[in-house]
Amino acid sequence: MIQPPAASPYLSPVVVSITQAQACYMAAVVAAIEEVVALPAYRSAVLAWAPQLAQVDPGTPGVLLGYDFHLGPEGPRLIEINTNAGGLMLLADAPGEAVRAMFLEEWRRAGHAGPLGAVAIVDDQPHEQFLYPEFLRLQALLNHHGIETFIAAPEELQYTQGQLQLADRPLAMVYNRLTDFTLEQPSHAALRAAYQARAVLVTPHPYAHALYADKRNLTLLGDADWLLQHGASTATAALLAEAIPTTRRVTPQHATTLWEGRRHWFFKPERGYGGKGAYRGDKLTQRVWQAICTGGYVAQRLVPPSQVPGPAGELKLDLRHYVYAGRLLHLAARLYRGQTTNLRTPGGGLASVVVTPTPSGTLACA
Helix, strand or coil: CCCCCCCCCCECCCCEEEEHHHHHHHHHHHHHHHHHHCCHHHHHHHHCCCCHHHHCCCCCCCCCEEEEEEEECCEEEEEEEECCCCCHHHCCCCCHHHHHHHHHHHHHHCCCCCCCCCEEEECCCHHHCCCHHHHHHHHHHHHHCCCCEEEECHHHEEEECCEEEECCEECCEEEECCCCCCCCCHHHHHHHHHHHCCCCEEECCHHHHHHHHCHHHHHHHCCHHHHHHCCCCHHHHHHHHHHCCCEEECCHHHHHHHHHCHHHEEEEECCCCCCCCCEEHHHCCHHHHHHHHCCCEEEEECCCCEEEEECCEEEEEEEEEEEECCEEEEEEEEEECCCCCCCCCCCCEEECEEEECCCCCCCCCC
């Protein structure tokens, strides 16, 4: 295992404790969502509002999903799912072997029998990214196991003669940390062309974002009636309706009602990430509200994060399950102040999670 520096500014000294029941509940939610995502009716519905590039299944699950939960007064509540889930490799207990195995499995699921070739970790201005140390740690891990790995900006890539290349080195895989989820920006043209031609394995890919991370999907995943009508089991529909706060698209028809009850809602861009452009309803100004009403937002019932004691006062808490192909790889907490989990709060950051066992000592979920 590749250990982070002892004084990592990303890590909180706080250890978060949750109960076995909470851990099992979150695991059940992840499994239930996998059941729904496999339904043809669900895929048809969410792909109908996805961009064209995202409607093609490349044949792999895509690494690495982040399921983000708040611990509400009645139990864990799933706030959102992200395909660009960062932070895992910065954790002191990062599951390095599982991460390596995940990339190899993604390669095999893409239909390749031979060894994984060169990998590029790609992000805009990667050396200036806040999580750049995570890229370095992943690069070191993969290189250690004989997988040649580079860190690159998308404009450094060239698509030529049917290959995606970095400095004339053909690439087999791109670990995609871009937040342009459909590769529409001009600087991403080479990567987009190679992805469309299936000349390189891109992961996570636009299809995974369309299935899991578009915030509009939560309007279906949390709707028990819709789920039952389209093939979900009764137990799955009931669980997801309970675990996912009511989410609806912001439309002119709902605008007045949502504005009047705004203190009970949280507003997010449909294809947003990292809390950018997200607003608590009780903090909204009329100017921002008018922009939200033009479209492209969802409203989600507000479930405030729980709090834990920190070195310099109370810290807000959310829990992130890192998931690949429906499997839970790791559970971490993110501790912060303010509105978003920015990992910059003194005493906050990524934190280890301890699950309190049952009296018998087992951590097995029913």
